[in-house]
Amino acid sequence: MSANQTALDEVQKCIKRQKTCASKTDAALDSLISMVKAAQEELERSAPGADAEGTIARLHKSIEEAGLLKDINSSTKEFHTAISKFGKALEKAVDLDTDLCRCLRPCPAASSDPSLLARLLAEHAYRCGAFGLGDTLVGEAGLMDADQLRAPHAAVHEVLQQIRARNLAPALQWAAEHRPQLSPDGGPSDFEFRLHSLQFVHTLKTQGRGAALAYAKAHFAPHAARHLHHIQRLMGCLIFVDRTVSTAAGGTASTSASTSSAATNPYADLLCPSGWDAAAREFAKQACSLFGQASESPLTTVVAAGGVALPALLKMADKMEAQKQDLRSVDELPVEIQLGPSFVFRSIFACPVSRDMARPDNPPTLLPCGHVLCQQSCALLARGRGRGFKCPYCPMEARLDALRPLTFPGLD
Amino acid sequence: MVELLEGPLLRVPFESLKRAAKDRKALIDEAAECVAALRHPLNAPPTASVPATAPSSRSASVAAPSPTPAPDAAGDTEMVDAPSELPAPNAEEQVPDAVAGSSSREASIERLRLLLSQLQGAKRKLKDVSRAEADDCQRCKARLEYLAASPKPTGGEPDAQLSWTRQRLDLLLVDHLLRSGYHESAARLVADSKLAQLTDGHIFEGARRVVGALMDAHDCGPALAWCAENRARLSKAKSPLEFKLRVQQFLELVRSGDRVGAIAHARAHLAPWAGTYMAELQRAVATLVFTPATRVPAYASLFAEGAWRSLADLFLRDLYRLNSLTPESLLMVYLQAGLSALKTPLSGEAGGSREDPLRLPAFQRLAEGLPYAKHMHSKLVCAVTKEIMTDANPPMVLPNGMVYSQRGVEQLMAQQEAQSKAACGGAGVAPPAGAAPGGWGVCPVTGLVFKREELRRAYVA
Numbered sequence: 001m002s003a004n005q006t007a008l009d010e011v012q013k014c015i016k017r018q019k020t021c022a023s024k025t026d027a028a029l030d031s032l033i034s035m036v037k038a039a040q041e042e043l044e045r046s047a048p049g050a051d052a053e054g055t056i057a058r059l060h061k062s063i064e065e066a067g068l069l070k071d072i073n074s075s076t077k078e079f080h081t082a083i084s085k086f087g088k089a090l091e092k093a094v095d096l097d098t099d100l101c102r103c104l105r106p107c108p109a110a111s112s113d114p115s116l117l118a119r120l121l122a123e124h125a126y127r128c129g130a131f132g133l134g135d136t137l138v139g140e141a142g143l144m145d146a147d148q149l150r151a152p153h154a155a156v157h158e159v160l161q162q163i164r165a166r167n168l169a170p171a172l173q174w175a176a177e178h179r180p181q182l183s184p185d186g187g188p189s190d191f192e193f194r195l196h197s198l199q200f201v202h203t204l205k206t207q208g209r210g211a212a213l214a215y216a217k218a219h220f221a222p223h224a225a226r227h228l229h230h231i232q233r234l235m236g237c238l239i240f241v242d243r244t245v246s247t248a249a250g251g252t253a254s255t256s257a258s259t260s261s262a263a264t265n266p267y268a269d270l271l272c273p274s275g276w277d278a279a280a281r282e283f284a285k286q287a288c289s290l291f292g293q294a295s296e297s298p299l300t301t302v303v304a305a306g307g308v309a310l311p312a313l314l315k316m317a318d319k320m321e322a323q324k325q326d327l328r329s330v331d332e333l334p335v336e337i338q339l340g341p342s343f344v345f346r347s348i349f350a351c352p353v354s355r356d357m358a359r360p361d362n363p364p365t366l367l368p369c370g371h372v373l374c375q376q377s378c379a380l381l382a383r384g385r386g387r388g389f390k391c392p393y394c395p396m397e398a399r400l401d402a403l404r405p406l407t408f409p410g411l412d
Numbered sequence: 413m414v415e416l417l418e419g420p421l422l423r424v425p426f427e428s429l430k431r432a433a434k435d436r437k438a439l440i441d442e443a444a445e446c447v448a449a450l451r452h453p454l455n456a457p458p459t460a461s462v463p464a465t466a467p468s469s470r471s472a473s474v475a476a477p478s479p480t481p482a483p484d485a486a487g488d489t490e491m492v493d494a495p496s497e498l499p500a501p502n503a504e505e506q507v508p509d510a511v512a513g514s515s516s517r518e519a520s521i522e523r524l525r526l527l528l529s530q531l532q533g534a535k536r537k538l539k540d541v542s543r544a545e546a547d548d549c550q551r552c553k554a555r556l557e558y559l560a561a562s563p564k565p566t567g568g569e570p571d572a573q574l575s576w577t578r579q580r581l582d583l584l585l586v587d588h589l590l591r592s593g594y595h596e597s598a599a600r601l602v603a604d605s606k607l608a609q610l611t612d613g614h615i616f617e618g619a620r621r622v623v624g625a626l627m628d629a630h631d632c633g634p635a636l637a638w639c640a641e642n643r644a645r646l647s648k649a650k651s652p653l654e655f656k657l658r659v660q661q662f663l664e665l666v667r668s669g670d671r672v673g674a675i676a677h678a679r680a681h682l683a684p685w686a687g688t689y690m691a692e693l694q695r696a697v698a699t700l701v702f703t704p705a706t707r708v709p710a711y712a713s714l715f716a717e718g719a720w721r722s723l724a725d726l727f728l729r730d731l732y733r734l735n736s737l738t739p740e741s742l743l744m745v746y747l748q749a750g751l752s753a754l755k756t757p758l759s760g761e762a763g764g765s766r767e768d769p770l771r772l773p774a775f776q777r778l779a780e781g782l783p784y785a786k787h788m789h790s791k792l793v794c795a796v797t798k799e800i801m802t803d804a805n806p807p808m809v810l811p812n813g814m815v816y817s818q819r820g821v822e823q824l825m826a827q828q829e830a831q832s833k834a835a836c837g838g839a840g841v842a843p844p845a846g847a848a849p850g851g852w853g854v855c856p857v858t859g860l861v862f863k864r865e866e867l868r869r870a871y872v873a
Contacts, residue, residue, distance in 0.1 A: 003414070008556045014429075015549045022542040025440065029535045032447065033528065040524040043517060052520035059524075060450035069444050076440055083433055086552070087426065093556070094415040096423045101740045104748055109777040114592065120774055121585060133604060137589070137597040289766065296574060298769035303584065303743070304577035306750030307564070311416050313749050327783075336788045337753045341800050342571055344791045345768030346758065352873035357756065357787050366809055370871045393873065406813050406870065409795040409857040410763030 003093035010086035014079075021079040028068040035063060100310070103317040103327050119143055124299040126153040129160060156287045163280045168199045171283050181290055191286055193223045197234055198275050204241050205271070212238065237267045305343050312337045347408035353377040353392060365403040369396035378403060418559055420738050421583070424612050425551035427736040432544040439541065443534040446527055554609035586611040588743040591728070595620050615735045619728070626724045630664070632657045635727055642734060651730050655685045659696045660723060663714055666699045674700065751779040756787070765793070790872050796820030796856065807870045810862050814855050821867060824853035
């Protein structure tokens with residue numbers, strides 16, 4: 001059982017104990033209160049000079065005998081035990097004590113200009129289609145350029161919502177309007193074809209074979225040159241569409257039924273409804289790239305990178321602190337953090353000899369043997385050996401005048 | 413496995429739960445002490461010190477605070493002291509007379525009335541505590557369930573991290589919005605994404621009023637009330653907040669020209685802090701001489717407008733500390749970590765992908781002062797396919813030094829083949845001499861025509 005599950009079980013017990021404890025305490029206090037009330041009334045009724053001390057002593061005795069306070073104390077104790085058990089389980093599931101802010105540096109830009117972050121957040125909200133949130137934030141933060149932030153995303157969002165509502169017409173219209181940008185030769189783009197395929201499958205499912213065939217005749221012809229194979233597969237769907245429908249209707253989502261239908265229906269990938277999400281995502285991506293924007297909200301990208309980097313950074317901070325150094329004062333992180341391929345945004349060449357990043361004044365160069373080193377590393381290797389030197393990775397000799405500087409072309 | 417980054421998410425409700433349970437214990441102990449005091453006969457400690465036996469003094473003792481410890485007073489000490497004081501008044505009680513008897517009845521009724529109100533008070537306070545406990549339990553549960561439902565991806569698919577972040581980001585945003593004082597926006601996001609149990613808006617409800625009063629109305633009242641509510645914990649943490657608020661009030665009195673009022677205020681509210689903050693206290697009081705118009709920097713700075721912002725910040729710092737919130741917004745922590753991991757000396761220069769957040773000026777400004785990422789290993793991205801080059805898809809060098817991936821050059825050559833087929837020798841680039849169909853391509857950056865035989869594989873360690 002995972003540590004998280006153990007903690008969940010313990011918190012359930014906590015909830016139960018808390019309820020018991022609260023209701024027991026409440027009930028005990030109620031009876032206490034009524035006992036005191038009764039004694040008070042008794043005294044009020046009694047004649048002056050009666051044994052008041054005796055009444056109070058009797059009250060105390062009967063409270064003791066009823067064991068009310070003991071009840072309260074024991075249920076409270078049980079509740080406290082449950083909390084401390086939960087605490088122990090929680091410590092095994094999450095690190096409660098770690099200080100995540102220990103490698104944070106002061107941020108002059110954000111503190112001198114609070115609207116900097118507010119603007120980023122508002123733009124993120126608009127990008128994600130949360131226009132209500134974006135508008136509220138723009139108002140609260142007093143941002144002046146709200147329209148500039150909002151406008152580019154409004155049109156895109158309109159189309160996206162239509163896609164989610166299973167209406168591809170606006171997306172198809174957009175794809176047709178932007179053919180010159182979307183495809184290399186200005187003809188119908190791949191994206192447009194994928195939208196048509198989705199519409200075809202949708203028509204097939206909702207209106208039957210006749211309508212689907214008519215749709216195919218009307219729209220697939222311009223795409224035949226590039227997507228013939230795919231169109232053939234789509235036609236195959238015409239025959240196989242019933243198979244998924246029948247299994248979906250018959251076997252109610254049991255895993256064995258769905259796997260067997262996937263096994264028997266070669267077109268299951270075309271017929272599954274995840275195509276809509278994919279279309280929405282692809283549309284957002286295409287639209288953003290036409291605006292010259294990233295397909296993912298940059299805020300999400302940075303925070304995602306932060307999620308990967310943070311554990312490594314915290315570890316670095318601890319190691320450096322043990323050596324009386326401070327991570328917050330370095331110009332370059334001491335260790336490489338592997339973020340993964342989604343976070344590589346340009347070609348980075350690190351010279352295997354000097355471990356320096358290549359820069360325009362120190363480009364990577366190709367040796368005759370095919371190995372690549374930085375220019376400065378080659379110069380260092382060649383020093384004292386005339387103009388020739390041995391490649392550090394193979395026996396081949398290289399000469400400084402036979403090196404070829406390399407360029408990794410930019411991405412946009 | 414211990415989850416490293418989720419501490420704050422659970423620490424907040426769990427610490428709050430522990431505090432509430434502690435309050436419960438204290439309330440119950442108090443009530444128990446009140447009840448236990450019944451054991452001792454009426455003795456009226458206040459009269460114990462007065463040797464008089466006259467009925468008049470007896471009735472005075474009834475009017476005075478009762479022998480049972482008041483709930484807010486330090487009950488323990490009184491209980492310890494009580495028995496030792498008992499014998500003397502007890503001896504006096506031994507003499508029964510009519511007047512004493514009737515006043516003893518009155519006193520006992522009064523005593524029970526007090527006990528009753530104490531018990532009812534305890535009951536009422538316990539109800540609040542109970543609600544807080546139940547809420548915190550539910551928050552713990554909801555957050556654990558949330559973590560169980562969306563476990564952090566460990567490697568695996570390249571986009572797993574992004575899609576995990578997409579839903580996780582909202583929690584960071586709510587926290588940041590609350591801290592920045594954008595309460596409407598925070599509430600909106602909480603409502604839209606159903607995050608009530610996962611975020612700590614309830615902590616900021618009172619804080620909003622306090623900060624508003626400080627910043628807009630220049631009023632220390634709500635902040636001082638908050639200090640009074642949390643006095644024990646604030647003084648344990650050695651917080652200077654209350655002192656600073658009192659100083660600010662003093663300065664406002666000086667600013668308005670009310671020196672008599674200022675002196676009275678200083679006697680009442682600044683003097684008690686003399687032991688801890690003597691230097692600051694003296695500096696503040698010196699403004700009685702150095703009026704707001706002073707040009708002596710040490711005193712002029714006291715009257716600066718920024719004082720209110722710093723008071724609000726000080727209050728927020730204590731609020732975070734008392735509620736186990738992180739001192740800074742976690743969004744900033746994640747942003748800085750991400751920015752340093754992405755930042756290179758080339759960030760923002762030409763040649764990067766449009767997906768790079770550091771192409772945007774706003775992110776460049778946030779990244780100012782952050783360290784660069786270290787790159788020990790090369791990461792080469794093909795400009796044609798946008799894929800990362802690997803041993804399976806190695807870098808290929810064109811005769812002019814341009815590098816694309818293997819798949820990239822294949823794609824360039826296939827493109828030429830398709831185009832020359834479609835154009836049938838008319839338009840388009842002419843094939844180089846001796847090149848087989850599909851055996852040549854055009855570099856999209858430099859326009860260089862290259863043949864398959866001219867390509868060279870590069871080995872990048």
